[in-house]
Amino acid sequence: MTNSLPLKGIRIIDATHALAGPFGMMILGDLGAEIIKVEPPGGCPTRQTAPYDIHGTSLFFLCNNRNKRSIVINLKNDAGRDAFYDLVRNADAVVYNFAVGVADRLKIDHDSLMRINPKIVSCNITGYGSHGPEAQRPAMDLVVQAAAGTVSITGEPQRPPVKAGVPIADLSTGLYACLGIVSALRARDESGQGQKVEASLFHSQLSLLNPMGAYALYSGETPVSQGARDESVAPSQAFEAKDGWITLMVASNRHFEGLCAAMKRPDLLKDPRFASRPLRMTNRDEICPIVAKEIKKLTKAEWIKLLVENGVACSPINTVPEALEHPQAVEFNSVRKVKFQDKEIDVLATPLWFNDDLQHPVKDPPMMGEHTFEILRDVAGYDDDKIANLVDRGALFAIGDAAKIGETKSV
Secondary structure, rough: OOOHHHOOOOEEEEOOOOOHHHHHHHHHHOOOEEEEEEOOOOOOOOOOOOOOOEOEEEEHHHOOOEEEEEEEEEEHHHHOOOOOOHOOOOOEEEEOOOOOOOOHHHOOOOOHHHHHOOOOEEEEEEEOOOOOOOOOOOHHHHHHHOOOOHHHHHOOOOOOOOOOOHHHHHHHHHHHHHHHHHHHHHHHHHOOOOOOOEEHOOOHHHHHHOOOHHHHHHOOOOOOOOOOOOOOOOEEEEEOOOOOOEEEHHHHHHHHHHHHHHHHHHHHHHHHHOOHHHHHHOOHHHHHHHHHHHOOOHHHHHHHHHHHHHHOOOEEOHHHHHHHHHHHHHHHHHHEEEEEOOOOEEEEOOOEEEEEEOOOOOOOOOOOOOOHHHHHHHHOOOHHHHHHHHHHHHOOOOHHHHOOOOOOOOO
């Protein structure tokens, strides 16, 4: 199984917190990379994120940090920073998402890391980018969704602004960071030189305005929220059945023929207002009420059966639990199990497969500092006495095997 993972042999130091960085590095871990989670004194702040916790550690942290080993290093401590440098010497990439200027003050910016390891790839995840008039502004997913225009086109027309239901600025930035790191590693293999990669929440979210941004630039018009409607085809929206809501999308004449067959409305095929995709868009306000009236007559299940039989793209509007139990989710093992101490937890799998292998390894998320001794032994070549000394000096924090060697300090 593990032989099929493309990033096997790559070592990444993950000094990120919040969501974008941890999510992205978790994906690289799922794809075979060794991820060393460097946590600050007291642990990653997201270990305390509401609303759910397992033995005092948040589910938010646990569902974004599997396939990682944890080491706690005080980067403000000279000895701690030296230990970090010793990890960098034997790593392929370092990822962090500090506020602009913090990496420079800690002396772990790209130039500093390149002096230690000329082949290192560094990835800096920022809110608005490393420079520019708003580079120093605090950035959170909701705020960035608003700044990048997404909130203005989400929700129902003439209703208050609505954010996307998932933190897409964070998640998309994590994905772009993955792409940037893998690309830089490929270039490093050719040139022998490391590269600096940057991904920002604002610019990642801005890129997701495709195609709405292009439409706005071309037309000079300001896009507005459309609810569940599609901007380019009709009928294409949410419709209410007897027992709930479904969506359907009619993108071609063949699809329209299928819809008319499902509704037993062959007369609509002869209506000149609906004879082509452009005409159906022009006459959207005529065709959609007709479809809505028909959909009201049957249940969701009845409509899905009829529409699928007639080749129309459709789905009930599933709840999150329903989506996670979807037959295709089950088929592709989309929900995996990990353990944190004695508690089993369901988490979402990375949707990439290699050589038809649907079971990429899933290692349990770590306790804070669980692997401090193990990592420094394996990666930096430290002996136990040296590590214990650094713990006593406030440079490190360790649990587990560290307790067998001597008293440890929290830093």
